[in-house]
Amino acid sequence: MVFKRKFDCLSVGFDFPNIPRAPRSCRRKVLSKKIDDDYDTKICAIDLLALAGKLLQEKESESSSASSNAFEGNNHDVKQEQDDKRKPVKSEFSDQGNSVSRPITTYDNSTDKCVVNSFSFPDNDGVLERTPMSDYKMIHGSMDLGCGTKNANCDSYVKSGGITGETGGVNNVNTGFIKQGEATDPLGDGGLIPETCNLEEATALGVQFPKLVRVGGDLKLPSSMDMTPNGSFARHGNHTNLVRKDDDEKFFSYHKLSNKFKSYRSPSIRRIRKSLSSKYWKQVSKDFGHSRADVGVKTLYRKRKSYCGYNPWQRDIIYKRRRSPDRSSVVTSDGGLSSGSVSKLSKKGDTVKLSIKSFRIPELFIEVPDTASVGSLKRTVMEAVGVLLSGGIRVGVLMHGKKVRDDRKTLSQTGISCDENLDNLGFTLEPGPGKVPLPLCSEDPAVPTDLTNLSERSAASPTLDSGVPHADDVINSGNIVESNLDLVPYQSDISVDEPSSDSKALVPLPSLEVKALAIVPLNQKPKRSELAQRRTRRPFSVTEVEALVQAVEELGTGRWRDVKLRAFENSEHRTYVDLKDKWKTLVHTASISPQQRRGEPVPQDLLDRVLRAYGYWSQHQGKHQARGASKDPDMNRGRALESGVSVYKKEVRIGGWVYRSKQQ
DNA sequence: TTTAGGG
DNA sequence: CCCTAAA
Structure with missing residues (x-):
């Protein structure tokens, strides 16, 4: 009115x-x-x-x-x-x-x-x-x-x-x-x-x-x-x-x-x-x-x-x-x-x-x-x-x-x-x-x-x-x-x-x-x-999840603003906080059994990547950016990719559970 | 403003 | 998604 x-x-x-x-x-x-x-x-x-x-x-x-x-x-x-x-x-x-x-x-x-x-x-x-x-x-x-x-x-x-x-x-x-x-x-x-x-x-x-x-x-x-x-x-x-x-x-x-x-x-x-x-x-x-x-x-x-x-x-x-x-x-x-x-x-x-x-x-x-x-x-x-x-x-x-x-x-x-x-x-x-x-x-x-x-x-x-x-x-x-x-x-x-x-x-x-x-x-x-009306819920699409995972793999989990700019710059409705939250839920989703998951299913391979990235970045917390060695996101990406699978932890511990990547 | 986490 | 303490 x-x-x-x-x-x-x-x-x-x-x-x-x-x-x-x-x-x-x-x-x-x-x-x-x-x-x-x-x-x-x-x-x-x-x-x-x-x-x-x-x-x-x-x-x-x-x-x-x-x-x-x-x-x-x-x-x-x-x-x-x-x-x-x-x-x-x-x-x-x-x-x-x-x-x-x-x-x-x-x-x-x-x-x-x-x-x-x-x-x-x-x-x-x-x-x-x-x-x-x-x-x-x-x-x-x-x-x-x-x-x-x-x-x-x-x-x-x-x-x-x-x-x-x-x-x-x-x-x-x-x-x-x-x-x-x-x-x-x-x-x-x-x-x-x-x-x-x-x-x-x-x-x-x-x-x-x-x-x-x-x-x-x-x-x-x-x-x-x-x-x-x-x-x-x-x-x-x-x-x-x-x-x-x-x-x-x-x-x-x-x-x-x-x-x-x-x-x-x-x-x-x-x-x-x-x-x-x-x-x-x-x-x-x-x-x-x-x-x-x-x-x-x-x-x-x-x-x-x-x-x-x-x-x-x-x-x-x-x-x-x-x-x-x-x-x-x-x-x-x-x-x-x-x-x-x-x-x-x-x-x-x-x-x-x-x-x-x-x-x-x-x-x-x-x-x-x-x-x-x-x-x-x-x-x-x-x-x-x-x-x-x-x-x-x-x-x-x-x-x-x-x-x-x-x-x-x-x-x-x-x-x-x-x-x-x-x-x-x-x-x-x-x-x-x-x-x-x-x-x-x-x-x-x-x-x-x-x-x-x-x-x-x-x-x-x-x-x-x-x-x-x-x-x-x-x-x-x-x-x-x-x-x-x-x-x-x-x-x-x-x-x-x-x-x-x-x-x-x-x-x-x-x-x-x-x-x-x-x-x-x-x-x-x-x-x-x-x-303060709650924003309308807008579930992430698989595509978005993929983009997010991709960005996180490259930038890590502590640079949400960068993630936002890199992968969601044109998505006005996705704030860096949203991305961070989504990542959080992705990690959680990946850590639970498929039966427990809800909403649009996220491809398992994406979830696997989530776990790997999660494990990896847990081990390398801000090292890259902290050293300022890679201001350029691509460098990080390069490093992560260069390391290949090996850069990721084979085991990811979440909530007391140990998750092993299938690809390991 | 961002980040990081709890709610 | 929201809310916030911190940084």
Whole structure:
């Protein structure tokens, strides 16, 4: 399956689509593009644009009903407007209660491509309706994650598909980003994702959009904020290997995990990682970078390593941001439910409450064979979503379609808290420092990714390259940090140095990273099998065996690379390790009775030669090459041949048995 | 990257 | 065939 992310939006900051096309060296540059450009200058890509965030300025002394009513009215209008604009993509869908999914999906039979334009999430309209106005302190808003969505007020709204999450506002009854098993169970195993969408689960799985509470002008981020997809979501997301294909049919993959480590390194993460066996990591890296020895494996490998590596520099930035004097608080839905923190946190002065009702994300193009199972499709979609969400996201605030870059300004200064501007407020989810999730492994063996054709083996593995953020990107991120302090890793359940981290971020992503990571270990086994598909078995033909024996007779048993070059140079699929292994099995085969042998029978004469060569070279271990007397293979051959039969041992001892050559 | 071996 | 420690 191939994930194809289409960015048909006007904004291109993220440049997802560009990456795959350019040579790696160039792609890096592309990736490093600033992503914090003004909205006008095209923001990005994964850029999930908040379609409409509703803010409600509420004064304790004021009657809430008045504002609420006003708000509701506006909300509907806005919503209608949004819907209209989405028409091309999502016209026939309306927010229907709890429908698991109402994707505007088009299916192109000819190409087997699926375009998922939207997902539906739990809809809490009902709840809202039942909510007394007095309790209706949350303003419902909607956030569009679609890169094509600029803003509800933006005329240039471009069709964009995505995942739309409807969050309930009033009681904050959770609004899971992902809901119910059927639609959200990525593996279709039903075991990873809760069947029900209770608050906690939804919160864990979905993007919880918090209510923003302004406290005395300060905003705080509650630790309960949880954007973490957990359970299956995280699991699949973590090692999800996605191969994206842009419109030009070029692919590239990205890996989430590495991003996580890179972007949100924290003691907790370190701890988690530490818990991972070194073997695991090695395995991963190897599988990931593996390919033929002649295909720049090294490059890939190194790249990958560097990405996964801890980047102290970036971490510093993170900490710096955390210490930002500005304080903001975000109350998550679940948190709100359990503690009703929203209202409690409110206090003197104006309080701005915000509820982001929905998200939209860029269209996800998924390509799956028509023979793919539904479960596979689910998984694929899930992976795409997971990658999208966990790739590292930053939040941006838009007012009248323009990005508000000065994080130091107060809401009132920015005008956000003005009723008139409520409809002009928007949020964007932009690529975080990591930008592009980097695939670590192939989630689905069925994913046809050998476009790069690195090797047989790599065919089942993702092609790592452009999706990886580079130093450039990091630097870039740093710049962004300087100018936009809108991304702050926030540790909810794992706060380390600063339990009550200060943050300006509306949406703390770190927790997501952390939780996701925590699940990694659990996937080790299953992952491995999926990510590194075993090469197809290709039995040696008699001809090959003969060639091998011939080469070994001439070169000995310790020069597999030479053997490879001499006799199998044109057999791409035969590595020197393969040859060595084959020789090993040949020796074994020759040493057992014919009845015990399996597979295509090897002529006895060949086996005899094997034993002779084996014996001979056992006696002359590397003598020839060691003395450098015969750099030229032919010389060795000559010697061996010259010696004739006599050069071979008459007796070959293998496994305690003595084999006598019939020809002796 | 190769080699050498165990799995 | 795979995985790796060593070199």
